[in-house]
Amino acid sequence: MRLLAIVVPFLGLAGLGLWHLYLDDALLIWFAALAALAVIAWLATLDWSGERALQEATPPTPAKPEWTPLEQQAWADLTADFEAIESSPPASIEEVRLAAMRMMETAARRLHPDASVPTARFTVPDVLRAAERGLGDLRRQMVQRVPGATAVRVSDLLAVHGHYRRHGGWLRGAWYLWRVARFGMNPPQAALQELRGVLEGGATSAAWQRVHGQFARAMAEEFARLAIDLYGRRFSVEVEQLQAEIIEAAPEAPPEVPVRVSFFGQVNAGKSSLVNALLGEVQAPVSERRTPAGETEFRLQSEGRPDLVLIDTAGLGTDVSPTAEARAASDARWVAANAWACDLVVWVASAIQPAREDDHRLLSALRIEWATHPERRTPRVLCVVTHADRLSPMREWQPPYDLDGAASGKAASIRDACRAVATDLCESDEPVVPIAMRPGTAPYNVDALWLAISEGLDAARQSALHRALFDRTRFKWGEVARQVGQGSRYLGKLMFKGVGA
Numbered sequence: 001m002r003l004l005a006i007v008v009p010f011l012g013l014a015g016l017g018l019w020h021l022y023l024d025d026a027l028l029i030w031f032a033a034l035a036a037l038a039v040i041a042w043l044a045t046l047d048w049s050g051e052r053a054l055q056e057a058t059p060p061t062p063a064k065p066e067w068t069p070l071e072q073q074a075w076a077d078l079t080a081d082f083e084a085i086e087s088s089p090p091a092s093i094e095e096v097r098l099a100a101m102r103m104m105e106t107a108a109r110r111l112h113p114d115a116s117v118p119t120a121r122f123t124v125p126d127v128l129r130a131a132e133r134g135l136g137d138l139r140r141q142m143v144q145r146v147p148g149a150t151a152v153r154v155s156d157l158l159a160v161h162g163h164y165r166r167h168g169g170w171l172r173g174a175w176y177l178w179r180v181a182r183f184g185m186n187p188p189q190a191a192l193q194e195l196r197g198v199l200e201g202g203a204t205s206a207a208w209q210r211v212h213g214q215f216a217r218a219m220a221e222e223f224a225r226l227a228i229d230l231y232g233r234r235f236s237v238e239v240e241q242l243q244a245e246i247i248e249a250a251p252e253a254p255p256e257v258p259v260r261v262s263f264f265g266q267v268n269a270g271k272s273s274l275v276n277a278l279l280g281e282v283q284a285p286v287s288e289r290r291t292p293a294g295e296t297e298f299r300l301q302s303e304g305r306p307d308l309v310l311i312d313t314a315g316l317g318t319d320v321s322p323t324a325e326a327r328a329a330s331d332a333r334w335v336a337a338n339a340w341a342c343d344l345v346v347w348v349a350s351a352i353q354p355a356r357e358d359d360h361r362l363l364s365a366l367r368i369e370w371a372t373h374p375e376r377r378t379p380r381v382l383c384v385v386t387h388a389d390r391l392s393p394m395r396e397w398q399p400p401y402d403l404d405g406a407a408s409g410k411a412a413s414i415r416d417a418c419r420a421v422a423t424d425l426c427e428s429d430e431p432v433v434p435i436a437m438r439p440g441t442a443p444y445n446v447d448a449l450w451l452a453i454s455e456g457l458d459a460a461r462q463s464a465l466h467r468a469l470f471d472r473t474r475f476k477w478g479e480v481a482r483q484v485g486q487g488s489r490y491l492g493k494l495m496f497k498g499v500g501a
Contacts, residue, residue, distance in 0.1 A: 005037045005038070005040055005041040006037070006038065006041055008037070060079055061082070061221055063075040063076070064225065065458075065459075065462065066377075066462040066465070066466070067228065067232070068232070068374060068375050068376055068377050068466065069374040069377075069378070070110065070111060070374035070375040071111065071228050071232050071375075073110055073374070074106070074107045074110035074111055074228050074231075075224065075228060077106050077107075077110055078103055078106055078107065078224045081099070081102065081103055081106065081220065081224075082217050082220055082221055082224075083217075085099060085213075085216050085217055085220045086213040086214065086216060086217040087213060088213075089212050089213050089215075089216035090216065099220065100223055103220065103223060103224050103227055104119055104227050105118070105119055107224065107227040107228050107231050108121060108227075108231050111228070111231040111232055111375065112231060118231075121231055122230050122231060122233075123236070125235075125236075126230055126233065126235040126236055127230065127235075129235035130226050130229065130230045130235050133226065133235070134222070134223070134226050137222065232375075233469075234469065236469070258299065258307065258308070258309045258464065259307070259308050259309065259343050259344065259457065259460045259461055259463075259464045260308075260309045260311060260341065260342040260343050260344070260464065260467075261308050261309065261310050261311065261342060261343070261344045261345075261346060261453070261460075262311040262313055262338065262341065262342035262344070262345055262346070263275055263310065263311065263312055263313060263346045263348055264313055264316065264338070264345060264346070264347050264348065264362075264363075265315065265316060265347060265348030265349060265350075265359065266315055266316045266349075266350070266353065266356075266358060266359060267315030267316070268315070268350070268353075269315065269348045269349060269350045269353065269386060270348055270350060270386035270387060270435070270437065271312055271313070271315065271348045272312055273386070273437045274346075274348060274384060274386060274435060274437065274449075275296075275298065275310050275312045277435075277437050277443040277446055278310065278446065278449070278450075279298060279300060279310070280443070295311055295312060295313050295314065296311070296312040297309055297310070297311050297312075298310045298311075298312070308453075311341075311342060313338070316358045316359065316362060331361065331362060331365055332365075334362060334365075335362070335365045335366055335369050336369075338366070339366055339369040339370065340376065340467060340470075342379055343379050343460040343461070343463035343464040343467060344379055344380050344382065344453065344456055344457075344460040344463075345366070345379050345380065345381045345382065346382050346383075346384055346453075347359065347363060347381060347382070347383050347384065347425060348384045348386055349383065349384070349385055349386070349421045349424075349425060350385075350386050350387045351385050351386065351387045351388050351390065351391055351414070351417040351421075351434070352387050352390050352391070353387075354420070356421075356424050356425065359424070359425055360424055360425060363381075363425055376466065376467075376470060377459075377462060377463040377466045377467075378463075379460070379463055380430075380456045380459050380460060380463075381426070381427070381430050382430065382431055382433070382452050382453065382456065383421055383422065383425055383426045383430060383431070383432045383433070384432075384433050384434075384435050384449065385414075385417050385418050385421050385432060385433070385434045385435065386435050386436070386437070387436065388414045388417065388434040388435060388436040388444065388445075389436035389438050389444065391410065391413035391414060391417060392409065392410075392413055393409050393410060393413075396408070396409065396410045397410070397436075397438070398410075399436070399444045399445075400444075400445075401414060403415045403418070403434070414434050417434065418432045418434055431452045431455075433445060433448050433449045433452050435449060
């Protein structure tokens, strides 16, 4: 509407013709209408250029889903800087530099609160990789959105600027002289045109301020993403390189970072039977291996199913330590071995085994361990209730069952068992899936379990990538020795080359 208020008078002038307006003594009326519409356009931009409207027009940009909780907190800390930059964009290179340094310090202090110099917590290859990605993104944006970016050379821009510096002065002087002369020829018309220029200039200035602020905010957000990825060590290794290393180490692995799903639960809760039920639906070869801890890992890949590594762990409740201190030490060792070894946790609880103290204690210990490390991604928890067929009435078993309606006694018992497990073990957003595996019959509700796994697969893949990235960025003496060897050979070649010269 603002644009039409400015353009419509010119379209009308083209239709009527300046000569006819002059002959009919309507030229002054036309300029008055032009000025009135300019006033309307200017009034319409008052709320547009206001600070409140500016803040309401730009909703907060969400954090990247692959970030850890600590990195998401750093993004939330920077939101105030984004709003300040949008409302008052930097007007000089020095202001840009100060804003960038302020955002880097905010991200560094959030991600490395215990460091004496948090802004220096990066390596030289990391910052070079950050610059490479940032400049690459800037190049793509210019090629896609800046008209003539691939055709106009810098020398052309410099030539235009040179012409403006040489001839701009007398062109501005000629324009001012024309404005003065116009008052002598037709004062009312000149006054209306001057009013129109002032009002349209105000509207254009407000619009430009809005565009300038949004552009400055977009650049600030992009810089903040680079800073968070830099201090989060996400430039230490490229995703493609990491995946290539994983595939090279395990050729049978799918062409992505494998998602590890650990099955925990008490002895006789049905973990192994549940894993076998999931494997029974896979129509592809499954590789099996035993881990040093006695766990069994199954790497599976099937058309229409996600690529997973299923880990059948030892049952809980096997610790018979006589003292509470010994049990606490055993729990600590268990948490240390399992907290970060998987990307999705399937906690298996039997519907006919109401004593769940071990489950609650160890699952709570896992959650405490996850909460104390916000710099890492937390695996998602999925609860499964097994032995649903053994609930009362015992002789009834005619699936499927509508657990929402719970028309039958068996359906009501299954629903109550799921609610009990949810109360004892699960948090509000964690699903609970009932399962039954009767000998000689098809497993009950396995499709629902596959669906629940698939719904959490995106987050699990991010956890898998972050887990592999975290392991990859640890200090490794073997890698240092390899770098020393390669660097020594390179220096040796340079020295011998110099001697030969």
